[in-house]
Amino acid sequence: MKFFQITVTEIEGKPNEILAKVYRQNNMERAASFVDKGEITMEDRLGEGKCTECGNTEWDVKPFTYNDYMNGGNGKPNIECRNCGYITHL
Ligand SMILES: [Zn+2]
Numbered sequence: 001m002k003f004f005q006i007t008v009t010e011i012e013g014k015p016n017e018i019l020a021k022v023y024r025q026n027n028m029e030r031a032a033s034f035v036d037k038g039e040i041t042m043e044d045r046l047g048e049g050k051c052t053e054c055g056n057t058e059w060d061v062k063p064f065t066y067n068d069y070m071n072g073g074n075g076k077p078n079i080e081c082r083n084c085g086y087i088t089h090l
Contacts, residue, residue, distance in 0.1 A: 006063065015042035015049070022061055022090055026077045045090050056083035061090075 011018045016035055019042045023032040034040040042049070049057045062078040076089040 008060065011061070018042065019045065019090060022077050025061075026064055026075070028075070028077075042090075046088075051081040051084060051086050052088075053086040054081060054084040056081050058082040062087070 011021055013021065016038075019040070020032045020035040023029075023035060031040065049059075051057070051059075058081075059079040060082055062080055064075075064077065078087055078089045080087045
């Protein structure tokens with residue numbers, strides 16, 4: 001039996017740099033290139049970055065899992081509010 005624990009580290013950078021990094025980590029190079037060109041911005045994706053349920057502005061980027069594939073995941077990086085657990089995507 002094996003268990004794995006995911007370590008949380010802050011993703012540094014300005015909002016659009018973070019968005020491009022997260023897209024690249026999810027093998028979304030095309031979307032990342034749109035961010036680089038200013039055609040997609042963090043503000044487009046997440047407004048002021050506030051959770052619609054509780055107003056928190058800190059998010060965990062969820063790993064894309066096997067279950068996401070099996071459940072027809074949209075391929076977009078899911079994010080979870082660190083305060084209330086609300087899940088949306090970038
Ligand atoms: Zn929340």
